[in-house]
């Protein structure tokens with residue numbers, strides 16, 4: 001029973017209980033980010049997803065750079 | 080319960096879960112327009128596309144396991160099921176997350192007879 005209680009407490013961050021506004025796929029991650037007392041479960045998930053997104057962001061920026069380089073060169077000739 | 084909500088469904092989600100969504104007032108839409116993104120398999124190409132989208136990178140798209148819908152269907156009080164427990168992270172992260180927090184809730188839903196207690 002005690003184990004169940006601590007489990008319940010662990011689950012009580014704003015990712016676990018909807019506060020005020022209804023949750024959906026569009027606001028959930030932002031809500032979790034703004035939650036100061038994330039439960040262990042959500043903290044681990046958010047940290048892992050953030051790292052994954054950072055990697056993606058980096059690779060996106062790299063591919064954009066490759067795409068933009070010739071255009072930028074043209075621009076700098078104009079200026 | 081899902082009146083006026085738009086949901087996107089990965090090809091991995093079974094037909095009866097989609098039907099439940101519609102029966103509860105939800106509509107099925109494409110991923111961009113949907114308020115809810117449901118999948119049963121993080122490595123399905125449909126869902127992979129979400130994980131590689133700008134929406135996802137910018138924290139505007141959380142994929143939820145469609146077992147949320149079966150949990151709602153089985154719950155006595157429908158809106159008592161916490162959507163937040165059904166986050167479906169990219170497949171490549173699941174192993175690491177599982178190591179830290181044990182099985183996901185949507186896995187427990189599936190085989191809730193297997194009780195595992197990892198002492199830290």
Ligand SMILES: [Zn+2]
Pocket residue numbers: 010011012013014015016038039040041042
């Ligand atoms: Zn939580």
